Amino acid sequence: MTPRRILVLAIRAIGDMVLVTPAIRALAEAFPGASLSVVTEAFAADIFEANPRIGKVHVIDRWAQRKLPWRERLSMSLDWMRTVRRGDYDVVVDLFCGPRSAQMAVASGAPVRVAEGIRGRRFFYTRTVDVEHAGRHLLEQKMQIVEAVTGPVPVPEPEIFLRDEERAEADRRLHEIAGDSGRPFAGLFPGAGWMHKRWPAERFATLGNMLAASGWRVVVFGGTRDVEACREVESGMNPAPLMLTGIRRLRETIALVDRMGLFVSNDTGPMHIAAGLGIPTVGIFGPSDPVLYGPRGRQVRIVASRFPCSPCPQDESTCHIHGKRPRECMEAIPVSAVFEAATGIAG
Numbered sequence: 001m002t003p004r005r006i007l008v009l010a011i012r013a014i015g016d017m018v019l020v021t022p023a024i025r026a027l028a029e030a031f032p033g034a035s036l037s038v039v040t041e042a043f044a045a046d047i048f049e050a051n052p053r054i055g056k057v058h059v060i061d062r063w064a065q066r067k068l069p070w071r072e073r074l075s076m077s078l079d080w081m082r083t084v085r086r087g088d089y090d091v092v093v094d095l096f097c098g099p100r101s102a103q104m105a106v107a108s109g110a111p112v113r114v115a116e117g118i119r120g121r122r123f124f125y126t127r128t129v130d131v132e133h134a135g136r137h138l139l140e141q142k143m144q145i146v147e148a149v150t151g152p153v154p155v156p157e158p159e160i161f162l163r164d165e166e167r168a169e170a171d172r173r174l175h176e177i178a179g180d181s182g183r184p185f186a187g188l189f190p191g192a193g194w195m196h197k198r199w200p201a202e203r204f205a206t207l208g209n210m211l212a213a214s215g216w217r218v219v220v221f222g223g224t225r226d227v228e229a230c231r232e233v234e235s236g237m238n239p240a241p242l243m244l245t246g247i248r249r250l251r252e253t254i255a256l257v258d259r260m261g262l263f264v265s266n267d268t269g270p271m272h273i274a275a276g277l278g279i280p281t282v283g284i285f286g287p288s289d290p291v292l293y294g295p296r297g298r299q300v301r302i303v304a305s306r307f308p309c310s311p312c313p314q315d316e317s318t319c320h321i322h323g324k325r326p327r328e329c330m331e332a333i334p335v336s337a338v339f340e341a342a343t344g345i346a347g
Contacts, residue, residue, distance in 0.1 A: 002031065002033070005090050006036045007037050007089040009104055009105065010038055011096060013193075015271070021048075021156075021159050023142045028053035030149070036053060036055055037056040047160060049161075060100075081104065091110055092108050094115035102124040102125075111126065112127065116129055116141075116145055131145065137291065138292055159276060162277075169255065170252075170258065186260065187264070187279075189266065191226025195327070197288060199286075200327075201229050209237055211339070219243075219260065221253065222245040257270060257274050257277060258279070264282045264284070265284065271295050286310065286333065301342075301344065307324065309321075309329075
């Protein structure tokens with residue numbers, strides 16, 4: 001069967017959405033005549049904006065829904081199921097197989113519903129895949145699910161699209177704060193959603209000073225949760241870096257990252273964004289697994305410390321079980337190693 005309408009369910013974090021763009025591209029290229037829609041979280045939807053392979057992005061906001069009375073939550077969930085049903089989809093590909101997306105898959109009524117074969121949810125789908133996890137990147141795992149529909153296909157790199165006006169606005173903002181220095185920009189992202197994944201801010205500051213001495217104009221990035229870490233980096237740098245902190249819109253961050261000549265980050269969403277844009281990217285890893293979550297792109301490097309307890313459970317502190325201090329694995333990564341990776345990839 002050649003599908004006419006395909007729905008991809010991709011309900012997860014920002015970095016994960018960057019890493020599923022190859023799966024979306026593979027579906028679009030395998031079925032060029034089909035319309036392709038995506039369901040995703042509100043905070044991650046900007047990753048798919050302007051993507052010419054996607055006809056429509058359906059946005060759900062689970063964080064907002066959780067604050068509502070149960071009757072309103074139920075009503076919204078039923079509305080979502082009806083919206084998916086009206087889509088008249090031939091194929092539904094559920095990339096993360098969560099409880100919500102499994103219900104959406106069934107509600108769609110699509111004759112082909114594909115997902116990983118997770119215990120207790122197989123009956124929601126018409127076709128399940130026994131995904132190989134050991135030693136395989138998340139991107140490759142999701143491609144295995146897609147290939148149940150497309151057949152074997154080459155694995156594309158992640159991709160993010162920007163409009164010309166977004167690039168122009170980013171250039172305007174950088175010119176406003178930096179002037180015409182003529183030096184390339186090096187972005188540093190010292191934040192992370194989980195404190196254990198943060199390389200010490202003073203190390204970022206030292207790295208920034210070394211990059212500045214090598215001719216780079218250093219830019220410190222941060223979202224609303226990263227302001228304190230960014231200020232710590234700023235206080236340790238001389239000359240002071242350019243500060244782009246407290247940015248609320250993800251598209252704005254994407255456009256500004258796109259103007260960097262180098263990006264150095266902890267394991268977090270902006271790291272994957274930079275790699276997806278083709279920016280030379282260095283990812284710093286300690287408690288998380290670079291084999292599973294490392295940045296993927298044409299120009300990436302990973303600097304990691306491998307303790308016997310690495311990787312540890314995501315968002316769960318087990319350091320005391322192994323006789324370690326929190327973030328000891330991140331503190332074991334020297335500035336020299338990150339600087340060498342950065343200058344090696346970006347020149």
